Amino acid sequence: MHAKPFSRPFSLALLLHTIPKANKLPPRPKITPETELVLKEVFLKGGSGAGGQKINKTNSKVQLTHLPTGLVVTNQATRSRDQNRKIARMILAQKLQDMESPETSRTAVLIERKQKIKASKQKGSNRKQREIEEERARKLAVQQAEMDRMLEEAGLKPKRQDEAAQEGIGSRETKPSGVEKFSRGEK
């Protein structure tokens, strides 16, 4: 057992090592001033007409359209229109990057990272499962040994088939139910 104590921690460490840290992820892409020129921004207020002092709307929804690609982003995450404009730009910049470089975009790295984390958790949980099963098997073995000892003390130790045949105590009827299991297992 102690021959390879490092094998598992080592492989796990190697795996974790390849998962980029949250703070080492590629930076969020930004909308450049040139891109800003080809954006159409609309503020969705639900109904038009009167405005200014005449009405008090809480709607702060922003809709951005990237004219060259037709990509549309809407956002109303906060009560602040200013904030929503910034968030919409972040989302749009990300979508554009995903479209332009699907393999290397921040999203691709994020997805890969998530998968790796999941895999490492999976691996962890596989190992846990194995440990639970080993523990259960060990308990079972101990219980069996204990039972064997008790049966032996009671003079009912299940014998091997040949022994049982020799001593003439192999018949089912004479055996307590607990013993039956053992004898069946022995067959």
Next chain:
Amino acid sequence: MPRLIPQSVYRLAAKHSPLLPYFIPACHNLAAAKQELHWVKQELPETQWLDAARLRKQHYPLQYILGTQPFGELDIRCKPGVLIPRWETEEWVLQLARVLSPIVESKQNYGILDLCTGTGCIPLLLQHELGSTIKQSKPQNVRTIGVDISPLAVELARKNSQTTVLPTQFVQGDVFEPQTVMASMHEMDFRPDFITANPPYIPRKQFEASRFEKSVKQHEPELALVGDSEFYRTLVEKWINPMRVQGFVFELGEVHQCEYTRDLLGNDWDCGILYDSNSQVRCVVGWVKGGEYETLRGLCQKVY
């Protein structure tokens, strides 16, 4: 314009959350109601949710319930008795800040005066956008002052300058009686280079009409809402001209208010109309011809 909301909308709302139907009358649709309930839950303790929902059912403004309205990067406190800042105002103030920025930067000192200031949202946001922050080592060269006739407004505006940590100052006064305010400004050693104002601009007739938005009429102060050309006259004749300011932006709601203001200006002035992103007439913008404020032209979709 009262819109009839189908019963099914209320049923759907109730399925989602027992509090949601309360938000339907003010929000009209499910999505907007969900959004508002989400904000209420986010910003208020659970013990206040039901009260908030009940108030909202009476069309009580969400900003009075939550106590604030975002305005640019600022959070402006709101209280009953003082008009809630509108997104249209936020929009032009941010546009104006971009145009004023290079002018302000070229000056040793720069003063902006905001008349009819309410919560103080306009001078506070301009101070925030144009003034140097503590982080920048530049000395503060921008000063902003707000004036309002309502003591409630002045008190709230001062509180807002505290919570936003901006050095904007506030003076109580009447725009039709400029002497006392001017004396105060003189004492404060303040001289404005630019004037902004969002005076009450809803003509009395419109305000009294039955189709006028009832949540505004019932819950926001009439003093902040009802007004017309008289305000634009006093702004030009008693403030712009005597103070020899070279540029201004006044918010308004009617084309005739634009034309009225234009006709008050001397031959040495140019002026234009700024439309909001909802394509409504929103501001009259004025600048002295050939001066450093020619860049204000960029704010206007129409120049007279």
